[in-house]
Amino acid sequence: xxxxxxxxxxxxxxxxxxxxQAATFKGDLETNLASIAxxxxxxxxxxxxxxxxxxLDHLDELVCKYNLKVPAIGTGQAWGEEGLSFTDPxxxxxxxxxxxxxxxxxxxxxxxxxxxxxxxRGIVKPGVSAEQAMNWLIDAxxxxxxxxxxxxxxxxxxxxxxxxxxxxNNVAQGLELIEHVGADNFxxxxxxxxxxxxxxxxxxxxxxxxxxxxxxxxxDSNRWYPGxxxxxxxAILETLSSIGYQGWVSGEFLPxxxxxxxxxxxxxxxxxxxxx
Amino acid sequence: xxxxxxxxxxxxxxxxxxxxQAATFKGDLETNLASIAxxxxxxxxxxxxxxxxxxLDHLDELVCKYNLKVPAIGTGQAWGEEGLSFTDPxxxxxxxxxxxxxxxxxxxxxxxxxxxxxxxRGIVKPGVSAEQAMNWLIDAxxxxxxxxxxxxxxxxxxxxxxxxxxxxNNVAQGLELIEHVGADNFxxxxxxxxxxxxxxxxxxxxxxxxxxxxxxxxxDSNRWYPGxxxxxxxAILETLSSIGYQGWVSGEFLPxxxxxxxxxxxxxxxxxxxxx
Numbered sequence: 196x197x198x199x200x201x202x203x204x205x206x207x208x209x210x211x212x213x214x215x216q217a218a219t220f221k222g223d224l225e226t227n228l229a230s231i232a233x234x235x236x237x238x239x240x241x242x243x244x245x246x247x248x249x250x251l252d253h254l255d256e257l258v259c260k261y262n263l264k265v266p267a268i269g270t271g272q273a274w275g276e277e278g279l280s281f282t283d284p285x286x287x288x289x290x291x292x293x294x295x296x297x298x299x300x301x302x303x304x305x306x307x308x309x310x311x312x313x314x315x316r317g318i319v320k321p322g323v324s325a326e327q328a329m330n331w332l333i334d335a336x337x338x339x340x341x342x343x344x345x346x347x348x349x350x351x352x353x354x355x356x357x358x359x360x361x362x363x364n365n366v367a368q369g370l371e372l373i374e375h376v377g378a379d380n381f382x383x384x385x386x387x388x389x390x391x392x393x394x395x396x397x398x399x400x401x402x403x404x405x406x407x408x409x410x411x412x413x414x415d416s417n418r419w420y421p422g423x424x425x426x427x428x429x430a431i432l433e434t435l436s437s438i439g440y441q442g443w444v445s446g447e448f449l450p451x452x453x454x455x456x457x458x459x460x461x462x463x464x465x466x467x468x469x470x471x
Numbered sequence: 472x473x474x475x476x477x478x479x480x481x482x483x484x485x486x487x488x489x490x491x492q493a494a495t496f497k498g499d500l501e502t503n504l505a506s507i508a509x510x511x512x513x514x515x516x517x518x519x520x521x522x523x524x525x526x527l528d529h530l531d532e533l534v535c536k537y538n539l540k541v542p543a544i545g546t547g548q549a550w551g552e553e554g555l556s557f558t559d560p561x562x563x564x565x566x567x568x569x570x571x572x573x574x575x576x577x578x579x580x581x582x583x584x585x586x587x588x589x590x591x592r593g594i595v596k597p598g599v600s601a602e603q604a605m606n607w608l609i610d611a612x613x614x615x616x617x618x619x620x621x622x623x624x625x626x627x628x629x630x631x632x633x634x635x636x637x638x639x640n641n642v643a644q645g646l647e648l649i650e651h652v653g654a655d656n657f658x659x660x661x662x663x664x665x666x667x668x669x670x671x672x673x674x675x676x677x678x679x680x681x682x683x684x685x686x687x688x689x690x691d692s693n694r695w696y697p698g699x700x701x702x703x704x705x706a707i708l709e710t711l712s713s714i715g716y717q718g719w720v721s722g723e724f725l726p727x728x729x730x731x732x733x734x735x736x737x738x739x740x741x742x743x744x745x746x747x
Contacts, residue, residue, distance in 0.1 A: 359634075392667070396701050397701065417670070425670075
C-alpha cells in the first residue's frame, strides 16, 4: 500500500494568464477552484507571477470557501513572462528576482505554503561562467532562506531537465547545492517528469534525497497526467512513503486532453494505487 | 533471448567537428574507427554535415581497413551548423536543405547506408503555420524519396522529443507522415532516448511502427550509454526482435564519462542482454 489515506493530493493552478504549458488549470479562478475541490483534491498549488497582482483576501476567501489548502506557491512565471532570474548578468535583474521571491513570503505565511524555486533560478547565460552563475544562485538562496526562516517558511528548489535549464538538473546537484546554501529551511522539490529524464533510477534518487524532499510533483513520462505514460508510480510513491515523506503530492502536468479530464484521471489513478 | 548473435551493433561517429553533443565519437577519424572496431562494433554510423567536405575514397578505405559497415548516415549537422531545413520560410534555405540531402545519395549508395532525416526537417518557425511547415516537409520528403528510390536507398525520419523540434515527436505522428509521403523507401528511425519522453509505452510503439522501422538508435533515459539509466532494454530489444526487425541497433549517446568508456559499456551491456 502506498501512503494510504494520508497521501495529500493537490494540483497546480495558475492565478494569472501565463505561457507555461504544464500548469494544468488556467483561467477563471473560482470556476477552477470549484472544479479542483469537486474532483476530490485537498489542495491547490498556486502559480503566482507577482503577489502584487493577486487580491490575497479574495483568494483566501475562495480557497476557504472550497476548503482547499495551498501547499506550495510556484514562482516560475516571473522568469517565463518577465525574464527575472537569480543568475542574470544584470545585477538589477538579479535583485528584482530576489525581491520578487521575498515578496512571496507574506503569501506563504498566509497560506502556510512552501515557496518553489523553479525556473526563476535562471540559466547560465552567455558570457557568464558556470561558477559565477552558481555563486549568484547560492547567494540568492541564502538571502531568501534567511528572510523566510523567521516566519517558518521553507523554500524548495526543483531540479529541472537539461532542456529547460543548465543549472541544477538532478538530485545529486540539488543535494550539493543544499550543502552550499546551508539553510535548514531550504530543500528540494522533486518532479517525476524531470526525474524520468535526469535520474539514473528514480526510486534511488528519492531515497538519496530523503528528508530534503520538501515537495513532490507528479506528471507521467510524457508530462501528461499520471497513468498516461510509462512511469511506475506505484514504485515511486511507495519509495516516497517508505522514507517517511509527509508532504504533498502535487499534480503538475499538461492540460491534455483537457484540464478537467487530466485532473480527474490523475486523482482516480493515484487513489487506485493507494487503495490496492 | 533478444536478437541473439544477429543483433548488428553500430555507433555514431562524427566525420567533422560539430556541436551536437550526442555523437559519441568526434575527432581523428582513423583513431576513432580503430577504437570502434576494436571494441567489437560491426558498424559505424557516420554523421556527415556535407558530403563535399568528406574524402569518400579515404573514408571507404578506412572503413574497409577496419572491416566496418556503415548502416546509416546522419545529416543533422547541416541544421545545427548551417541552419538548413525543409521547413524554413526562406525557399532558398529549403532548396539548399533538399539538395544537401540529395547529395548524400551517392554516399549512401557507396556504403549501402540509410539516410537519416533528423533535425534537418526543421521546426515550425515564427510566422509559419504548422500546416504550412508540414506541407513543406511532406513535399521535401517526397522529392528526396523519389530521388533515392532508383538507387535502392531508404530514408528514415527520426521522431525527436518536443524540446528539440516541433515537427514529428512520436511514432503516431511519424506513421501519419509516412502515409502522406507515400513512398515505400521512406520510413522511421526510432531512438530510445526520445521514445522515453514521447511514447506512452515504448514497446507498444515499437510494435505499432513494425515494418516501418528502418533504423534504431539506443541511448538510455539520461542519454548516457544503455545500462546507465532506467530503460528496460531487454523488453525493448525483445519487442524489436519479435516484430522481425533485421536492421541495425546503433548507439547514439553522450560521450560520458568519455567516448571510449561509453562505447565499451554499451556493447558489453547489449551483448549481455543478448546472451542471457
